[in-house]
Amino acid sequence: MNTANDASAGKKETSVSSAARDTVEFSGSTLERRVQSLLAAGPAPEAEPRIEKVPSLESGPATMSPKDAPDAAVPACIQQGTGRTDGPIAAERGTYEGVNAYLVLMAHARDSTQVQAYVVDAACVDHAAKSPGELLHTESYPRP
Structure with missing residues (x-):
């Protein structure tokens, strides 16, 4: 009987390990990568259709530049x-x-050759808090 339990325990460990590998880690050197x-x-998937529409002169208002892309992908408490x-x-x-957490990239406030990375605790999203997410880390990185 223990053999079956050992086998199922091994499967659980494997699935947990697999899930842990699928989670993106923002700590240390991984953050810069x-x-x-x-x-x-490049641009978020919502903005990709603009590439197909660019040759068309009739696409006008439907064309979105990265600056015009909606901020909906980032919850309000994370933005705050x-x-x-x-x-x-x-x-x-x-x-x-x-x-x-969320990793949020924004244009650097004073240096256009840099980007500012913010790591914000996602607890505000998970628990529908109305307060801003806690800033865990911020750092500047060069743009490619």
């Missing part, structure tokens, strides 16, 4: 946690030192 990866990925009102360049959900 995630920032560069998000920047290299950055302390900024301008829209993000990119955002991604993951973990930071074991805490569920």
Whole structure:
């Protein structure tokens, strides 16, 4: 009987380990790699159709530049946690030192060759809090 329990325990460990590997970690050197990866990925999927519409002169208002892209991908409490009102360049959900968090990239306030990365605790989203998310970390990185 223990063999069956041992086998099922092994399966549970495997699925937990697999889930842990699927979670994006924003700590340490991984943070810089995630920032560069998000920047290299270009505009969010919502903005991709604009590439197909660019040759058409009739697409006018339907065409979106990255600055016009809606900020809906970032919950309000996460945006507030950055302390900024301008829209993000990119955002991604993951973990930071074991805490569920969002990585939010914004244009650097004073240096156009840099991007400012904010890691904000996602607890405000998970628990529908009305207060801003807690800023866990912020750092500047060069744009590619």
